[in-house]
Amino acid sequence: MKVAILGIDGYIGWPLAMRLMGRGHEVVGVDSLYTRKRVSEVNSDSVTPILSMEERIKKAEEGGLGKLKFYKGDVNEPDFLYNVVRETKPDAFVHLAEQRSAPYSMIGLKQARETLMQNIGGTLNLVYAMKDIVPKAHLLKLGTMGEYGTPNIDIPEGFFKIDYNGRQDVLPFPKFAGSWYHWSKVHDTNNLMFANKVWKLKITDVMQGVVYGTETREIKKHGLYTRFDIDEVWGTALNRFCTQAVLGYPLSAYGKGNQRRGFLSLEDSISCLTLGIEKEPEEGEYRVYNQFDEHYSINELTEIVSKRAKELFHNEVEIKHYPNPRVEKEEHYYNPEHSKLKELGYKPSRSLPEDIDTILRDVNRFREKALELKKVIEPKTVWEKSKGLAAN
Amino acid sequence: MKVAILGIDGYIGWPLAMRLMGRGHEVVGVDSLYTRKRVSEVNSDSVTPILSMEERIKKAEEGGLGKLKFYKGDVNEPDFLYNVVRETKPDAFVHLAEQRSAPYSMIGLKQARETLMQNIGGTLNLVYAMKDIVPKAHLLKLGTMGEYGTPNIDIPEGFFKIDYNGRQDVLPFPKFAGSWYHWSKVHDTNNLMFANKVWKLKITDVMQGVVYGTETREIKKHGLYTRFDIDEVWGTALNRFCTQAVLGYPLSAYGKGNQRRGFLSLEDSISCLTLGIEKEPEEGEYRVYNQFDEHYSINELTEIVSKRAKELFHNEVEIKHYPNPRVEKEEHYYNPEHSKLKELGYKPSRSLPEDIDTILRDVNRFREKALELKKVIEPKTVWEKSKGLAAN
Numbered sequence: 001m002k003v004a005i006l007g008i009d010g011y012i013g014w015p016l017a018m019r020l021m022g023r024g025h026e027v028v029g030v031d032s033l034y035t036r037k038r039v040s041e042v043n044s045d046s047v048t049p050i051l052s053m054e055e056r057i058k059k060a061e062e063g064g065l066g067k068l069k070f071y072k073g074d075v076n077e078p079d080f081l082y083n084v085v086r087e088t089k090p091d092a093f094v095h096l097a098e099q100r101s102a103p104y105s106m107i108g109l110k111q112a113r114e115t116l117m118q119n120i121g122g123t124l125n126l127v128y129a130m131k132d133i134v135p136k137a138h139l140l141k142l143g144t145m146g147e148y149g150t151p152n153i154d155i156p157e158g159f160f161k162i163d164y165n166g167r168q169d170v171l172p173f174p175k176f177a178g179s180w181y182h183w184s185k186v187h188d189t190n191n192l193m194f195a196n197k198v199w200k201l202k203i204t205d206v207m208q209g210v211v212y213g214t215e216t217r218e219i220k221k222h223g224l225y226t227r228f229d230i231d232e233v234w235g236t237a238l239n240r241f242c243t244q245a246v247l248g249y250p251l252s253a254y255g256k257g258n259q260r261r262g263f264l265s266l267e268d269s270i271s272c273l274t275l276g277i278e279k280e281p282e283e284g285e286y287r288v289y290n291q292f293d294e295h296y297s298i299n300e301l302t303e304i305v306s307k308r309a310k311e312l313f314h315n316e317v318e319i320k321h322y323p324n325p326r327v328e329k330e331e332h333y334y335n336p337e338h339s340k341l342k343e344l345g346y347k348p349s350r351s352l353p354e355d356i357d358t359i360l361r362d363v364n365r366f367r368e369k370a371l372e373l374k375k376v377i378e379p380k381t382v383w384e385k386s387k388g389l390a391a392n
Numbered sequence: 393m394k395v396a397i398l399g400i401d402g403y404i405g406w407p408l409a410m411r412l413m414g415r416g417h418e419v420v421g422v423d424s425l426y427t428r429k430r431v432s433e434v435n436s437d438s439v440t441p442i443l444s445m446e447e448r449i450k451k452a453e454e455g456g457l458g459k460l461k462f463y464k465g466d467v468n469e470p471d472f473l474y475n476v477v478r479e480t481k482p483d484a485f486v487h488l489a490e491q492r493s494a495p496y497s498m499i500g501l502k503q504a505r506e507t508l509m510q511n512i513g514g515t516l517n518l519v520y521a522m523k524d525i526v527p528k529a530h531l532l533k534l535g536t537m538g539e540y541g542t543p544n545i546d547i548p549e550g551f552f553k554i555d556y557n558g559r560q561d562v563l564p565f566p567k568f569a570g571s572w573y574h575w576s577k578v579h580d581t582n583n584l585m586f587a588n589k590v591w592k593l594k595i596t597d598v599m600q601g602v603v604y605g606t607e608t609r610e611i612k613k614h615g616l617y618t619r620f621d622i623d624e625v626w627g628t629a630l631n632r633f634c635t636q637a638v639l640g641y642p643l644s645a646y647g648k649g650n651q652r653r654g655f656l657s658l659e660d661s662i663s664c665l666t667l668g669i670e671k672e673p674e675e676g677e678y679r680v681y682n683q684f685d686e687h688y689s690i691n692e693l694t695e696i697v698s699k700r701a702k703e704l705f706h707n708e709v710e711i712k713h714y715p716n717p718r719v720e721k722e723e724h725y726y727n728p729e730h731s732k733l734k735e736l737g738y739k740p741s742r743s744l745p746e747d748i749d750t751i752l753r754d755v756n757r758f759r760e761k762a763l764e765l766k767k768v769i770e771p772k773t774v775w776e777k778s779k780g781l782a783a784n
Contacts, residue, residue, distance in 0.1 A: 078501055109470055109520040113513060120508055120579075128501040132779075152561040153554060162545060162566075164552060167725070169544040174554075174563040176585070183586055187512075187579045193568070194575055198719045327590045333559070387524075 003277060004028040004088060006075050006126070007096030009053055010035055012142070012211065012269060014226045016094065018218035019270050020277070021065040028088045029053070030081075030097065032074040035227070035234070038104065044231035044376040047243065047366050048214055056224060063222045075122035078129075085129040092138040092277050093130070097122055098184070102146070103233045103325075105181035108387030112180040119184035120191065127195035138280040139192070140204040140273065145262045145292060145336060147186045147207060149176035150329050155336035158205065158288025178328050196286035203285075204276050209262030209292025211269045212238050213355050214362040226266070228362070231376035238263075238301055240377050242356065243370050245309035245317050246363045249377070255324030257299035260334040262292030265350040275346050290338040293348045301352075308356045313364065395669060396420040396480060398467050398518070399488030401445055402427055404534070404603065404661060406618045408486065410610035411662050412669070413457040420480045421445070422473075422489065424466040427619070427626070430496065436623035436768040439635065439758050440606055448616060455614045467514035470521075477521040484530040484669050485522070489514055490576070494538070495625045495717075497573035500779030504572040511576035512583065519587035530672040531584070532596040532665065537654045537684060537728060539578045539599060541568035542721050547728035550597065550680025570720050588678035595677075596668050601654030601684025603661045604630050605747050606754040618658070620754070623768035630655075630693055632769050634748065635762050637701035637709050638755045641769070647716030649691035652726040654684030657742040667738050682730040685740045693744075700748045705756065 003020055007013045008029030017027050031053065039045060051059065057068050069088065073080040075097045098119040099105065105115035123141065130137050148155045151174075161170050172193065175186040189205055196203050214228055229235035230243045241251045264272075272291050281287050296304075302319045309315045324330065363370055395412055399405045400421030409419050423445065431437060443451065449460050461480070465472040467489045490511040491497065497507035515533065522529055540547045543566075553562050564585065567578045581597055588595050606620055621627035622635045633643045656664075664683050673679050688696075694711045701707045716722065755762055 078505075109517065112516060112520070113470075116512055116516065116583075117509055120512070121505060124504060124508065125501065128504070151563055153556045153559040156556075160556060163555065164545045164548075167545040171543055171566040172568065174566045175582070176564065177582075178586075180583075180586075183582055186582060190567070190569075190575055190578060191508075191572075194570075194572075 001092060001277070002026040002028065002088065002090045003092045003094060004030060004084070004090035005094045005096065006030045007098065008070070009033055010096055011227050013096050014056065015216045015219055015266060015270050016273055017068065018060060018065060018222065018224065019216065019274050021060065021068065022218060023274065027068050028090055029068055029070040030075060030084055031072065033072065034099070039229060039231070039234045042231055042233050042376065044229065044234065044373055045369070046227035047230055047363055047369050047373065048225040048228040049366065050225055050227050059222065059224055065222070075125060076118050078125050081125045082129050082133070085133045089134050090137055092140065092280065093126065094273060094277065095123065095126060095139060095141045099181065101234050102179035102181040105179050105184070115180050116184050116187070120187050123188045123191060127192065127201060130201055131199045135199065135201065138202040138204065140206065140276050141188065141192060143185045143189055143205050143207045144182060145207050145209045145290065146182040147175045147177055147189060148173065148336065149178060150332040150334060151176070152333050155290070157290045157337055157340050178326060193286060200284040202281045202283065204281055205286070205288045206273070206276065207288060207290045208269065209264050210236055210238065211266055212236070212263060212352065213266035213359060215358050216267045216270050230370070230373060232378070237298065241302055241305045242359045243363050243377055245305050245315060246313065246360055246367060247370060247374065248315045248317060250318045250320040251302045251306060253298050253302050253319055253321050254326065255321070255330045257302065257321065258297050258331050259328060260295050260297045260332065262295045262336060263352055264291065264293040264348070265352070265355050267350055268293060268348050271349070272341055272346055275341065275344055279344055289341050290336050291341060292338060294352055295334060296352065304353050304356055308360055312357065312360055393484060393669070394418040394420065394480065394482045395484045395486060396422060396476070396482035397486045397488065398422045399490065400462070401425055402488055403619050405488045406448065407608045407611055407658060407662050408665055409460065410452060410457060410614065410616065411608065411666050413452065413460065414610060415666065419460050420482060421460055421462040422467060422476055423464065425464065426491070431621060431623070431626045434623055434625050434768065436621065436626065436765055437761070438619035439622055439755055439762050439765065440617040440620040441758065442617055442619050451614065451616055457614070467517060468510050470517050473517045474521050474525070477525045481526050482529060484532065484672065485518065486665060486669065487515065487518060487531060487533045491573065493626050494571035494573040497571050497576070507572050508576050508579070512579050515580045515583060519584065519593060522593055523591045527591065527593065530594045530596065532598065532668050533580065533584060535577045535581055535597050535599045536574060537599050537601045537682065538574040539567045539569055539581060540565065540728065541570060542724040542726060543568070544725050547682070549682045549729055549732050570718060585678060588676070592676040594673045594675060596673055597678070597680045598665070598668065599680060599682045600661065601656050602628055602630065603658055604628070604655060604744065605658035605751060607750050608659045608662050622762070622765060624770070629690065633694055633697045634751045635755050635769055637697050637707060638705065638752055638759060639762060639766065640707045640709060642710045642712040643694045643698060645690050645694050645711055645713050646718065647713070647722045649694065649713065650689050650723050651720060652687050652689045652724065654687045654728060655744055656683065656685040656740070657744070657747050659742055660685060660740050663741070664733055664738055667733065667736055671736055681733050682728050683733060684730060686744055687726060688744065696745050696748055700752055704749065704752055
């Protein structure tokens with residue numbers, strides 16, 4: 001199958017490319033190298049050493065994974081994207097080419113506009129290019145579990161049956177996101193539902209939980225790391241905790257730490273996405289998968305990380321609580337359904353407590369880099385104070 | 393009260409300005425004159441004669457309505473909008489400054505992008521400017537009943553109580569719009585809910601039905617017409633039917649004609665918006681009004697219009713059905729709730745069948761203009777065929 005990965009240079013994009021190539025698929029890669037640029041702008045970097053796209057492609061080929069055609073450019077440019085689709089005519093698209101940081105989207109008006117315009121614009125260009133050039137192709141789009149927010153009821157996979165005033169209908173589950181980034185994904189989901197309705201495009205919308213880990217089978221085999229961000233803007237809380245634990249700094253938790261989210265390992269995320277590509281939807285189908293394996297609260301994460309750091313490195317790290325910059329419920333019900341990927345054949349292979357050891361060992365391996373970056377793991381972004389024009 | 397009307401040059405903006413000025417409010421007007429430009433691009437024009445903004449302001453002042461400060465510019469330009477808000481510091485904003493045509497948004501990728509970026513961008517700039525400069529001000533934003541689509545259950549006003557798997561929550565009603573334009577309004581609504589949550593802005597989101605009519609008290613008194621568009625792209629079906637009936641052409645209905653929508657008169661729309669401004673929400677409140685008085689199907693509209701044209705002008709017009717360019721249910725349940733404006737004190741003053749006579753007489757009065765424009769009332773836009781790059 002010919003698969004175009006938009007956002008191939010990212011955390012998930014690169015290991016997914018290796019997996020798909022290893023399974024005999026022809027991979028086309030697209031990226032503007034946006035994340036590298038934005039991460040360097042906050043004086044940060046990946047803790048794991050990542051090669052340039054050119055070097056990655058060369059090493060992958062030398063490692064026997066085959067050739068990869070790469071297009072450098074922005075999916076939010078209609079002419080660029082149309083040109084890629086016309087030249088390559090993929091059977092499937094994996095769309096990961098979005099601004100992916102919630103804190104970045106909350107810095108100020110400029111960043112909020114950039115996030116909304118970039119993400120909505122890229123997805124819109126893609127559905128038009130598909131309709132015009134490859135209307136039978138499949139689009140697998142990365143959404144986020146954060147689209148749902150934290151309602152006081154179970155969260156279904158996309159749609160649910162409603163009983164209201166004595167009548168019934170099956171409707172999209174009402175979303176309530178917590179940042180402009182998360183809302184941009186809600187808007188994308190809505191636009192995709194419409195593109196499916198009006199042009200019958202085959203679409204899989206994946207509501208993914210927080211992905212953790214430094215390793216997949218291919219990363220291990222070929223030694224071709226994917227990025228691992230730890231700063232306040234582009235890293236995840238878990239990555240920051242692991243780095244703080246390795247360096248012996250206190251773990252910085254926001255709020256009371258009872259906020260609960262869904263998680264899955266990078267290895268399992270790649271397996272799910274590969275499964276979604278290989279078992280494509282029916283003609284004209286729009287399907288939604290909630291993609292996560294376990295849920296943890298911030299307090300559970302800090303506890304696991306501090307215990308493992310003690311065991312592995314004899315580091316005794318304390319846990320410090322800071323005022324929560326996010327406007328979110330700190331105590332809430334959380335029960336999202338997630339059975340559809342399992343029905344498709346997915347079996348989780350890892351669990352978070354086991355994988356923490358691998359992450360801690362990898363961070364420790366690149367301890368010098370982590371030490372260089374120690375300034376970026378201090379809490380900064382205050383969401384209610386999201387700046388107006390001053391941040392332009 | 394000082395009220396800024398964004399989109400003051402439009403169909404609703406201008407009569408609303410006259411109403412608010414007449415009631416002693418200080419009005420600030422903002423407009424990029426976007427609609428005049430886009431309507432002329434499809435070789436059309438308002439059937440009613442409309443003056444330039446400068447002439448309107450002059451005549452309104454001569455008529456005793458007071459002074460109006462007008463800013464020409466685009467609310468999607470952050471610097472322009474921040475400057476207006478800083479200079480004027482309004483107590484309330486009425487935001488009508490959006491691309492308002494569903495058919496336009498469906499012409500092709502260029503127009504879809506323009507609609508989404510323009511509408512989302514302008515609203516985002518506005519909530520940031522409010523937060524930064526006038527955080528206690530009230531925003532009354534024009535949404536559309538079209539955000540809801542046509543679910544098989546009652547449509548509440550914004551939120552409803554859900555019972556799912558034995559647990560309850562009150563959540564936003566899930567929207568399902570039928571064009572990129574309508575989706576842009578859904579995205580705005582979502583962004584406004586978030587701006588309210590994160591910054592406690594006071595917001596009224598008005599889900600308005602189709603507005604009809606050529607007359608308000610002030611238009612009649614001062615002879616200062618608002619625009620009346622009849623073309624396929626910028627006019628409404630009812631405006632087109634009325635013009636076809638006056639000219640003795642067949643009325644062109646899409647599909648079987650059983651699609652049902654909510655309607656209200658221009659006079660009553662202006663009354664509702666004025667009421668919403670004068671009775672503002674509580675501090676930190678986000679409220680949603682469904683604003684329409686009656687609902688009609690396309691077949692009921694063509695029947696009313698053809699009967700009245702026969703009575704008034706002895707025109708016998710036939711009704712022709714064309715394939716429906718929209719992807720929409722042609723037979724559906726439709727029962728939106730709309731009691732909250734009435735609870736606020738709103739009383740409808742007109743009904744559609746009575747107002748049709750006024751519209752027909754006004755179109756007949758400007759019959760020469762209508763004849764000039766006869767080419768633009770022929771069916772054209774085909775939605776499934778929404779163009780890609782070709783339309784750039």
